[in-house]
Amino acid sequence: MPGSEAGGPDATATAGAGTAAGARAGAAVGVGEGAEPEGRPRAEAEPPRRRRDPFLDNVKFVLIALVVVGHSLVPTLAADSSRALYIFIYTFHMPLFVLISGYLSRNFWNSNAKTNKLVDTFLVPYVIVEVGYAALRTALGSKWSLTIIDPAWLNWYLLALLFWRLSTPVWKRMKYPVPVAIAIYLFAGFSQISGDFSMDRFFGLMPFFVIGLVMQPEHFEMLNRRWIKIVSVFTILGAAAVAILVAPHAKLGPFYYKNSYADLNLSWYMGLGLRTALLICALAMCLAVLALVPRGETWFSDLGTRTLYCYLLHGIPVLIAKEMGWLEFPWLFGPLGVLAIACSCFALAIILCLPETRTLFKWVLEPRLTWLYRRPSTKLSAGS
Numbered sequence: 001m002p003g004s005e006a007g008g009p010d011a012t013a014t015a016g017a018g019t020a021a022g023a024r025a026g027a028a029v030g031v032g033e034g035a036e037p038e039g040r041p042r043a044e045a046e047p048p049r050r051r052r053d054p055f056l057d058n059v060k061f062v063l064i065a066l067v068v069v070g071h072s073l074v075p076t077l078a079a080d081s082s083r084a085l086y087i088f089i090y091t092f093h094m095p096l097f098v099l100i101s102g103y104l105s106r107n108f109w110n111s112n113a114k115t116n117k118l119v120d121t122f123l124v125p126y127v128i129v130e131v132g133y134a135a136l137r138t139a140l141g142s143k144w145s146l147t148i149i150d151p152a153w154l155n156w157y158l159l160a161l162l163f164w165r166l167s168t169p170v171w172k173r174m175k176y177p178v179p180v181a182i183a184i185y186l187f188a189g190f191s192q193i194s195g196d197f198s199m200d201r202f203f204g205l206m207p208f209f210v211i212g213l214v215m216q217p218e219h220f221e222m223l224n225r226r227w228i229k230i231v232s233v234f235t236i237l238g239a240a241a242v243a244i245l246v247a248p249h250a251k252l253g254p255f256y257y258k259n260s261y262a263d264l265n266l267s268w269y270m271g272l273g274l275r276t277a278l279l280i281c282a283l284a285m286c287l288a289v290l291a292l293v294p295r296g297e298t299w300f301s302d303l304g305t306r307t308l309y310c311y312l313l314h315g316i317p318v319l320i321a322k323e324m325g326w327l328e329f330p331w332l333f334g335p336l337g338v339l340a341i342a343c344s345c346f347a348l349a350i351i352l353c354l355p356e357t358r359t360l361f362k363w364v365l366e367p368r369l370t371w372l373y374r375r376p377s378t379k380l381s382a383g384s
Contacts, residue, residue, distance in 0.1 A: 055293070057305050060304040185204065
């Protein structure tokens, strides 16, 4: 699971207005750069360019750092401390990424530039990353294997988000999109859905995307109340305590949001109950994190504008560390080891979100494919 895996909101004077501007940014993958401005006739006195709202950028950096931590903990999951942190992270970090991606997709179909991003920010990086990881695995001693329809490791998120965004017009026309999405999510557990084209996670995380799609700026503002922040602290602490308690005997399958009830060896009613409980817990933690993340400018706000690079690139050092056995030293199997891995991963996330990293890799991860698209028609209508 990525952990995976594009664009942040513009800012205005208030957080609510800034979050609304974020929806217009049409960010790709919930973890990277914002969409380019839509083409339109220039007014005589064009208003000043809005600054980015730091709130969702702050959220995205926190989440992408957790993505790196989660992937790096895998070799040490035999330790209860590592397993507890892994369960805690995986309960909410990808659901919240998907929710934010849904929110930023609300007006995705309002411009040709944003539609072009489907290719620029999803398909092209997807193919590049697939080939790159196949080459890296081969260099590390594995047999060459490249299956474009079966996403490699963290690459599943690019395809899943592509299909979620393609489904956006359908959800926006529905009267009750959230109940429908939850029903699909629950009944998808009856089928053993293939991982081809990320269809298993497309259905498994669908409610979070649709919830983000229907959210409004005022919903984020509601989370900025003091009593909600207090409740959120206890929610996070309670979730951490539960993760510690269940870590020794909990199976990890449910936290990937993709396995069928049969794959989890559950009866249909136990499966429905588990998926319902996991959905409620994930939403509670998502709201708690949104309430507690700083609203204003922080030292990591700017880093949150380039999380696409961290998402697509962090797998290289993590995979190398796994294959070389650097994450399997005995002293890493304990609380101090977990702390060391987490600190190292946060440092790696900072490095991969730096502007220098974007400068170095932009040509391959964000290629400008203007030659691929038709130019808007400039013909004057007859009679003009």
